[in-house]
Amino acid sequence: MVFGGASDQIRQLHQQLEAKKVHCRLLQVSAAFHTRYIAAAATPFRQKLAAVSFQAPHGTLYSTALAQAYPDTPAAITEVLANQLIQPVLFRQTIEALYQQGGRLFIEIGPKGVLGKLVADILKDRPHSVVSLNTSDKGEER
Numbered sequence: 001m002v003f004g005g006a007s008d009q010i011r012q013l014h015q016q017l018e019a020k021k022v023h024c025r026l027l028q029v030s031a032a033f034h035t036r037y038i039a040a041a042a043t044p045f046r047q048k049l050a051a052v053s054f055q056a057p058h059g060t061l062y063s064t065a066l067a068q069a070y071p072d073t074p075a076a077i078t079e080v081l082a083n084q085l086i087q088p089v090l091f092r093q094t095i096e097a098l099y100q101q102g103g104r105l106f107i108e109i110g111p112k113g114v115l116g117k118l119v120a121d122i123l124k125d126r127p128h129s130v131v132s133l134n135t136s137d138k139g140e141e142r
Contacts, residue, residue, distance in 0.1 A: 002027070002089070004035040034065075039086050046082035054078060060101070067093035091115075095122045108132040 017024045054074035061070045067090035108116040113132035
């Protein structure tokens with residue numbers, strides 16, 4: 001579970017969880033992504049997205065903000081992307097939805113293999129495969 005919010009509140013929550021012996025850590029991020037704290041970024045992002053010519057997907061593409069497939073129309077895709085900045089990530093629900101639709105192979109492109117480990121934790125003993133392309137602890141391979 002990831003909590004996002006004001007730095008002081010997050011530090012206080014971290015201390016409370018540690019006091020109760022709950023394994024937790026502070027993430028080193030530049031902002032409280034996927035929360036109202038970055039709402040000011042949504043407007044310029046939406047404006048930049050308006051210049052992108054989206055097409056209806058040829059396959060099923062899932063949004064972790066919706067935990068379901070993106071809509072089919074370019075305008076609706078743009079809206080989902082713009083709002084994704086300030087909406088919570090529904091990662092577990094998205095992985096479960098993909099699995100229910102037959103998804104068994106999960107490929108992680110980002111660094112450190114964190115999401116692949118989360119997928120493995122979510123699906124546990126159910127048949128699936130995870131391929132993480134960059135598991136380096138240093139982040140992006142150069």
